[in-house]
Amino acid sequence: MGCDIIVEEKHHVASRTKNKYTKNEYTGLPRKTGLALRFTGLWEGRCLRQFRGRRLAWAGLVAGVLLMAAGMARGEFIAVLYKASRICLECIGVG
Amino acid sequence: MAEVGPGGMGRIRRTVQFAALLITNGYWPGLGRIAIYSGPAKGVCVPFLNCYSCPAALFACPLGSLQSMLAAARTLPLYVSGMMLAAGFAVGRLFCGWLCPYGLLQEALALPRARRVRLPRWIRAPKYVLLALVVLLPVVWVSAGAGVPFFCKFICPAGTLEGGLVLALGRPELRVNIGWLFAWKVAVLTLFLALMPFIYRVFCRTACPLGAFYGLFNQVSLWRIERDRSRCRGCGTCVEVCPVGVPVVEKPNHPECIRCLECVKACPYGALAFTMTEVGKQGSGGTPRISNFKVRNGR
Known part of the structure; x- marks a missing residue:
C-alpha cells in the first residue's frame, strides 16, 4: 500500500519533470515556446474554416488590392512617381 | 536604446525596424550629393511614414502622395487609398510597431520610464482630427490653383527631420527660401523630440494621421x-x-x-x-x- 503511494509519487514527479518544458506549469496546457508558434494560422490548414470569421477583412483586403490595380491602370503610379521624384519645397516647409 | 520589454520581443522587432529603415532609405549616394532618388521604385508607396523628399528615400510616403494627389486632381487617388486600405485590412497598425522609421526613432529616444507614462484619453483625439484634415484640406484649401498638402506643409516632423533639415543644411540654394514656415516646422519637430524621451511614441499616440487610419482597422484586420x-x-x-x-x-x-x-x-x-x-x-x-x-x- 505504502509502496504504491511512493511509486505513484515518483511517477507523478517524473511526469511533472518531463512536462516542465512542454506544458505550462500553471495551466497544464501545452506550452508555446516562441513567437513563431503563435503565427500558426496559415500553416494549420484552418484558413477556409476560419474564413467566415474574417469575411470583412478579406473583403476589405481584396477591395484594397482592386483599388490599387484600378489606380495603377489610371496612371496614378506614374503620378506618384512624378511627385516623389522631385523635391517638394512646400512639403518640407522650405518653400 | 529604450528598455526592452520582459517578453524579449524588443530584439526581434528592433532588427526588423532597422532592416526596414535601411531598405526604405537605402539610397546612400543621395545623402552624399543631397539629391533625391528618382528611379521607378519612388512610385511605390510604403505603408508607413517615410518622407519622399529625404535624399536617401527609395520609396514614396503614402500620406504625402495621398495629399499631393488630392490637391492636384481633387478626386480620391485609388492607388494610394487602395494600398492603405489593403494594409489596414491585412494587419492594422502592425506597420507602426514593426516598420516605421519614425517609430524607431521615438523608441530609440525613449527612456525606460517613458513606457509607464499613461496619457489621458483626450490626447488621442488630435490624430483623428488631423486624419480628417489630411483628406479634406487638400481638396478645399486651394492656393495658387492647387490644393495645399496641409499635414506635410505644417505638421509632419518626420518630413522636417528626413527631408527639410537635410536639404536645407546640404543645399545652400534652398536656404534662401527658408522663412517662418520652416521655423514653425522645426519648432514642431523640436517639441516632439523634447517629449520623446518622456512619453513613449508620443507622435504616434497624439498626432500621426496614418496611425489613426490603421488603428481604425485593428478590430477587423485579417x-x-x-x-x-x-x-x-x-x-x-x-x-x-x-x-x-x-x-x-x-x-x-x-x-x-x-x-x-x-x-x-x-x-x-x-x-x-x-x-x-x-x-x-x-x-x-x-x-x-x-x-x-x-x-x-x-x-
Whole structure:
C-alpha cells in the first residue's frame, strides 16, 4: 500500500519533470515556446474554416488590392512617381 | 536604446525596424550629393511614414502622395487609398510597431520610464482630427490653383527631420527660401523630440494621421490579436508590459495598439496570439476582472 503511494509519487514527479518544458506549469496546457508558434494560422490548414470569421477583412483586403490595380491602370503610379521624384519645397516647409 | 520589454520581443522587432529603415532609405549616394532618388521604385508607396523628399528615400510616403494627389486632381487617388486600405485590412497598425522609421526613432529616444507614462484619453483625439484634415484640406484649401498638402506643409516632423533639415543644411540654394514656415516646422519637430524621451511614441499616440487610419482597422484586420478566454486568467501581465497603455484583456485590438506583440510574448498562460484564425471560441467565461484577480492572489 505504502509502496504504491511512493511509486505513484515518483511517477507523478517524473511526469511533472518531463512536462516542465512542454506544458505550462500553471495551466497544464501545452506550452508555446516562441513567437513563431503563435503565427500558426496559415500553416494549420484552418484558413477556409476560419474564413467566415474574417469575411470583412478579406473583403476589405481584396477591395484594397482592386483599388490599387484600378489606380495603377489610371496612371496614378506614374503620378506618384512624378511627385516623389522631385523635391517638394512646400512639403518640407522650405518653400 | 529604450528598455526592452520582459517578453524579449524588443530584439526581434528592433532588427526588423532597422532592416526596414535601411531598405526604405537605402539610397546612400543621395545623402552624399543631397539629391533625391528618382528611379521607378519612388512610385511605390510604403505603408508607413517615410518622407519622399529625404535624399536617401527609395520609396514614396503614402500620406504625402495621398495629399499631393488630392490637391492636384481633387478626386480620391485609388492607388494610394487602395494600398492603405489593403494594409489596414491585412494587419492594422502592425506597420507602426514593426516598420516605421519614425517609430524607431521615438523608441530609440525613449527612456525606460517613458513606457509607464499613461496619457489621458483626450490626447488621442488630435490624430483623428488631423486624419480628417489630411483628406479634406487638400481638396478645399486651394492656393495658387492647387490644393495645399496641409499635414506635410505644417505638421509632419518626420518630413522636417528626413527631408527639410537635410536639404536645407546640404543645399545652400534652398536656404534662401527658408522663412517662418520652416521655423514653425522645426519648432514642431523640436517639441516632439523634447517629449520623446518622456512619453513613449508620443507622435504616434497624439498626432500621426496614418496611425489613426490603421488603428481604425485593428478590430477587423485579417491578422489580429486573439485572446483565448479559456486560458486567460486575467493576471494583467499583458497590460503591465504594454508600452502604449492598451487595456489588452478587455480590448486586445484597441485602436491605440501598435502591435509590438509584447503582450503576446509576455502572457504566462499563452492566452494571446497574433493570428488570422479565431481562437478561444469554445472557452468559457467572459472578460476577467484584473483587479479582482490580483486581490484574490494577494498581489
